[in-house]
Amino acid sequence: MKRLSKQRMTRTLFWGLLVYTALSSTIAWSIQFGLIPIEPRRVQATDEQKAPVNNTKELAFAEQFTKEYFFWTLGKEESRKQRLQSFLISSIDSQAGLNMKTTKYNSYTQNINAWQVKDRGDGVKEVTVYAETILTNTTNQSDQKRVDRYLVVPIKQAGDSFRVVDFPYLIPPPVARDIAAKEPVTSGSPVSGEIANQAENFMQTFWKVYTNGEPQEIAYYFKNKQASAGLTSIQSFVSMDGLSVSQVDDTYIVNCDVTLEDVQTGVQLVSHYVFTLVKETDRWYVISMKQGEI
Incomplete structure (x- = not known):
């Protein structure tokens, strides 16, 4: 009796394992061929994967406000009040905290650029805006001066736009280390x-042609022979200093400081250049030229 029971249990386990294997294989192949749809795995984005915050609207609004904030003409305070009205919440002073009774200067902005955005909390963002302002003495038009300012503008979302929710305030300019x-x-x-003398003589000739020659003439000095407009009619060659030459395999690396003169204004500019040259028999060619690598 016990033997019969064991045989039945063995058969049951055998057929159960066989059915399980068959079902598992069938499901696996069905998923593989797309017969059974499965929900794709969702991976929570890390801080590095999250899309960057777009502050374009906040910056544009703060810049527009700053332009109006620093634009005033004595005797026309009402005009400034009306221009600021669409920017301010109703509970703020209509002149945004600015009192013009003691000034002797009219003001307008020449250039405006948003500098940074910070969260103050409660949905308020503080946008720092750089403003280049021009001040003109009302009694002496020749008394004019430029004043650079950094204005912090507290704003908050209001429908499709924003409102200034607190008095803007000035801060000192950022200081770079x-x-x-x-x-x-x-x-x-x-x-x-x-070799150093040959390279220097070639560079002297190159700069004269590069700042005064036609594209076909300039191409003669490049290994790839491609025509280049160079700096003709833009800058003229003045001098070359601090030239050093080293060899890497079959090429020569030339570092030099080049002084060029702006054709339109006459001001001179010094730039650092790195050239890769190659010498073939008695001819030198430029393989590449890079600016500003120190």
């Missing part, structure tokens, strides 16, 4: 005095 300039890193091995 000094950054120590890195010494130019010369890659490659030193070259002989003869």
Whole structure:
């Protein structure tokens, strides 16, 4: 009797395992071929994956307000009041806290740029706006001066736009820390005095043509022979200083400070350039030129 019971249990386990294997394989293949739809796995976005906040509207609103805030003409206070009305909540002073009774200057803005946005809480954002203002003495038109300001504008969403919800206030300009300039890193091995002189003579000729020649003439100095407009009619060559030459495989790396003169104004500008040159027989060519690498 016990033996029969064991045989039945063995058969039951065998057929149960067989049915389970068959069902598992069928489900797996159905999912593989899309016969059974499954919901895609959702991964919660990390801080790095979240889309950046778009502050375009806040910045535009704060810039428009700042333009009107710093624009006044003595005797026309009512005009300024009307211009500010659409920006301010009703409980704020109609002149946004600015009293013109003691000033002797009219004001307008020349340039305006939003600097930063900070959350103050309760849906209020503080937008810092840079404003280049021009002040003109009302009794002496020749007494005119430029004053740069940083204005913090507290704003809050109001329907499709915003409102200034508190008095704007001035802050000192941001102060940047000094950054120590890195010494130019010369890659490659030193070259002989003869090679250094040849490279310098080539560079002197190159700059004269690059600032005064036609595209076809300039192309003659490049390895790829592609025509380039260069700086003709833009800048003229003045001098080249601090030239150093090193060799990397079959090429030569040239670092130099170049002084160029603006054709329109006559002001001179100094820029650092890094050239990669190649010498073929008696001819030198420019493979690449990069500006500002120090």
